[in-house]
Amino acid sequence: MFRDACFQDDCNAEPEVEIRDEGLTLNVEDVETPLYEGCAKYTKLSAIVVLYKHKATHGLSDKGFYEILGILREMFPLDNVLPESLYSAKKLLKVFDLGYQKIHVCINDCCLFRKELKHLEKCPKCGESRWKLNTKTNHIYKGVHAKVLRYFPIILRFRRMSRSVEMTNDLTWHFTHKSQDGKIWHPVESPAWESIDDRWPCFALEPRNMRLGLSTDGFNPFRKLSTKHSCWPIVLVTYNLPLWKCMSQENLILTLLIPRPKQPGNDIDVYLQPLIEDLN
Ligand SMILES: [Zn+2]
8 A cells, every 4th residue: 555654754765766576666756856847736746646546536437537637738837747648657656556466266265276276277176167167158268267366465565564664653552552541442452452462472562563453345346236246355454553543544455355246254264365374
């Protein structure tokens, strides 16, 4: 997730900032260049971020976004630095994208085709093909997956959190802010928190250890009630953070996207494997 604080702290330190572990870099020039000469409110980067957020919020098509870029470029003074194409805008934003892994899943949710099962064509438990099957003709579309899980690796996201001084301070908030009035304002005052501390005292001693809540709910990505297709996002809540920050949208961490019409139920264990491994 993108954090202003993290980004600014880093920018002050180095002339060129490596934001992403894969080696993509962001020029400070792009961050500091005003949108046009004399523009005090927006830089090249902040203008693109605002426009892209507008695109995402209102479901604007790529074509619509490209047209708005063109209109704004004409409206602004000639020396404006708005990108000329959607591709250029996306390229600039790509450094903030931590990416995700696509993992093929058995159509019956028996297993993930990863590690020792990575090259299998059929599920070792139920025998179903990992590829899409035409149920009328029994034709298997090799190369077209039947079901795919999207995993957003958690380690890179934790690493990004630790790059911000503000965030690292917030992550230890729970250690010193337990309320004394006997009321539960934050999970740190709950019996469940105490029970975890009692059971794993070594873990409890280190305030920087992550206290995570895991939640999921189905949603329909196409916003149509008549369609049966839905997604089950798995979201991590960081309870280390202060009361007013732990449930805020920018601090919720999307880790898995499970594709299916029904709720995962007990099969959720299969999908959680990559997350649990990384957490361990
Ligand atoms: Zn299976």
